[in-house]
Amino acid sequence: MQPDFNPFYAVIFTSKKSENDSGYDETASLMETLAKEQPGFLSMDSVRNEIGLTVSYWKDLEAIKNWKNQAKHLIAQQKGKDNWYVWYDVKICKVERAYSYNKL
DSSP: OOOOOOOEEEEEEEEOOOOOOOOHHHHHHHHHHHHHHHHTEEEEEEEEESSEEEEEESSSSHHHHHHHTTTHHHHHHHIIIIIIEEEEEEEEEEEEEOOOOOOO
């Protein structure tokens, strides 16, 4: 029998940065810190090479909406559109089941 599982949500942010990324790293770090302080935030995974992929996990859709509308996040979103990204794509998914493997 599997333990109780509470579904949650994943926001999948995929992007390609432009060559003008002045201030990007500092803002990305600040956004990660702010996201972790938001009610309903669960965790985050991120990787960047030529294409960036950040998946943040949230308790519910309301928490995602509140994060999207957080004042400093709104400023960062606009800077992303104006300066940092060639393109980006956002998907919001409900996670019905999750499991992992760790050999450590």
